[in-house]
Amino acid sequence: MIKVDIREKSFAGTTVLGRIQFTLGQGERLAVLGPSGVGKSTLLRIVAGIDRKFSGDVDRPARMGVVFQEPTLLPWRTALQNLTLIHRGLTEQAATEALARVGIADKAALFPAQLSLGQQRRLSLARAFAGAPEFLVMDEPFVSLDPEMAEEMMRLTETLIAETRPALMLVTHARPEAERLTERIVHLSGRPAVLHPETKDHLRCVTN
């Protein structure tokens, strides 16, 4: 059970996020849509526990997974070590299986720089799911990909979600992604930004 209750978040006196509340049950999937610059990444960083300087409370499970915009790998460790070092309980065999699920089992001994960008993204996905997360957070995971690769990654993500069934918060500005991967869509807009449920013309109810 994930419970988010943010009263306010500000940077240098400017309030960026207003009151934001939502809960996610086991396996529930939520997408946060919004234009760039509205504070989506700020919200994600608070929910994921990266940013702790805000007023409010966030309850999240210990077993988290995260997929950043960039692969964000440890360049000085091999693909396999990128899984086993992050997930300390993971055996080498389990890590190899995790690599196999994203189709890069043969790259286990290579350093990230020796992988193609697509393979790096697969590794990043494998890392997110390897710990069997109860809660997965994804930050514009397909934003800089060409349509073909985005489609491929999306299909892989769908498969992995179906296997692991984590609660999911997806932050994106692309509606089709949100519709495919999640069951509930909310919009982040306004200044300070707050969440609005999906309506036909959601932009009209900006003020709180």
Next chain:
Amino acid sequence: MRGVGTPALSLLGLVSLWVVAAALSADPTVLPQPWALIGPFWDELRSGELLYHLGHTLLRVIWAFLLAMTLGCLLGLAMGRSERVNQWLDPWLVVFLNLPALVLIVLCYLWIGLTEAAAIAAVTLNKVPNVTTVIREGARALSPDLDALAGVYRLPLMDRMRHVVLPQLAPFMAAASRSGIAVIWKIVLVVEFLGRSSGVGFQIHLYFQLFDVGMVLVYAFSFIAVMLAVEWLILQPWERRVRRWRLA
């Protein structure tokens, strides 16, 4: 061949300059010929004196190096990571960076006494500010993305240091240790010159009082040889190992 050729030729030039200068001065008490040092070197080696003093100096260099690197890394990391800590410690850093080595050495001897601890403390204090400055730059350049990664997956502190922070700091630590080791051994010699009864610096002091240029050179070159061995056998292989991922 080309890679080795130029440095070898350049070193040969230095030796020939020495030979010419020695021939011109024509006074072995001022500048002996290079080959005139082989005899005294051999005698000193056989009597055990040379190794005894080299060993003492090397031990002091190692102690001071390890202490300075440890302290400098901790301080640099703290100052690079926290602007608040930096604001507090930066003025101290400027003071210590500009304090002449000699002053620190003399003060350490005066305050702590003519002891081994004072000698090593003096060298360490001389080197810590430089290491701190270099490591602070490295700590400022640490990737916020990898920080976020380590935070989300709750990496234990030791894992975080070993697999996330230290690999990022490695080039800065290599720079600090390469420049550090050379400075440290020079300061160790001064410390020995002023207040120890063993080590290369002490021997140089002794032969300085006897106006024996030959023996001063024997000790100086022996120690340069030791430090070259450290560079080639320890520092460079270590650097290659931590850079492996870049070259793969």
